[in-house]
Amino acid sequence: MNSRYLILKLLVLIVIRASSSRSAGFYGTCNGSFSCGNLSGFRYPFRRHQDPAYCGYPGFELNCDGKNPPTIEIMKIMYRVLGVDPTAQILTVVREDMVNSICPQDLVNTTIDHELFDYTSSYMNISFLFGCPFSFDLVGFGSIFCSVEEVSPVFLMPGIQAPGICKTSVIIPVPVGFTNPSGLSQVLQKGFEVRWKVGPKPCNDCTQSGGQCIYDSATSLTSCACIETPILVESCSTVNKTGAGSSPPSSSLSSSGTQLYS
Numbered sequence: 001m002n003s004r005y006l007i008l009k010l011l012v013l014i015v016i017r018a019s020s021s022r023s024a025g026f027y028g029t030c031n032g033s034f035s036c037g038n039l040s041g042f043r044y045p046f047r048r049h050q051d052p053a054y055c056g057y058p059g060f061e062l063n064c065d066g067k068n069p070p071t072i073e074i075m076k077i078m079y080r081v082l083g084v085d086p087t088a089q090i091l092t093v094v095r096e097d098m099v100n101s102i103c104p105q106d107l108v109n110t111t112i113d114h115e116l117f118d119y120t121s122s123y124m125n126i127s128f129l130f131g132c133p134f135s136f137d138l139v140g141f142g143s144i145f146c147s148v149e150e151v152s153p154v155f156l157m158p159g160i161q162a163p164g165i166c167k168t169s170v171i172i173p174v175p176v177g178f179t180n181p182s183g184l185s186q187v188l189q190k191g192f193e194v195r196w197k198v199g200p201k202p203c204n205d206c207t208q209s210g211g212q213c214i215y216d217s218a219t220s221l222t223s224c225a226c227i228e229t230p231i232l233v234e235s236c237s238t239v240n241k242t243g244a245g246s247s248p249p250s251s252s253l254s255s256s257g258t259q260l261y262s
Contacts, residue, residue, distance in 0.1 A: 026225035030055035094191030103146035131167025
């Protein structure tokens with residue numbers, strides 16, 4: 001009986017040590033809430049570019065440069081972050097190439113990763129048609145002149161339009177109800193809103209139990225790092241219930257993970 005007990009105890013210690021080696025040092029290495037550039041209120045799933053990769057969910061890395069606005073790259077397009085609302089999970093962003101321009105300097109469509117983000121219902125698409133003949137018969141919002149060489153004037157059309165007889169088209173989101181191109185500059189400077197889709201519950205459960213949210217690349221899930229023991233769990237309350245000397249939960253990693261809204 002004693003030998004069986006010793007063997008069982010040894011196995012438990014091996015499991016704990018194996019789990020600990022995977023997650024040792026996680027707790028305290030990530031910020032619960034942090035500032036980036038001139039904005040504050042960021043937290044998981046975001047991380048700063050200098051933070052360890054496990055401090056944020058993939059696709060939520062922020063570039064922080066002193067007191068300048070932070071930037072984030074989404075689908076190979078750089079966006080300047082103008083605001084963040086953690087409660088509503090909304091980012092306000094503007095294309096970096098349109099910060100000081102009424103027209104996109106990179107002639108590519110505005111694109112977001114719909115696995116991670118969605119536009120809010122306050123926005124609609126318009127099409128910038130570049131390189132159209134001067135005889136182009138437009139039924140839309142009118143035309144504007146851009147600094148992009150050899151493509152002015154640029155015609156504005158509602159919705160998503162193919163280039164047709166023009167050289168190219170670029171899709172840009174604007175507020176619903178937009179009709180007046182004379183106010184386009186002010187509209188574009190305000191950017192547009194996207195809502196991130198990483199569900200808050202796993203991370204909320206973790207932080208409320210005293211832990212820190214961690215992304216586990218082995219499972220592609222959000223897990224919880226606790227101060228009591230370096231085992232990744234769903235929440236630190238799980239560790240408190242089992243006790244430091246007890247065997248770990250059936251899985252040392254979050255089984256529920258971060259859920260994406262449908």
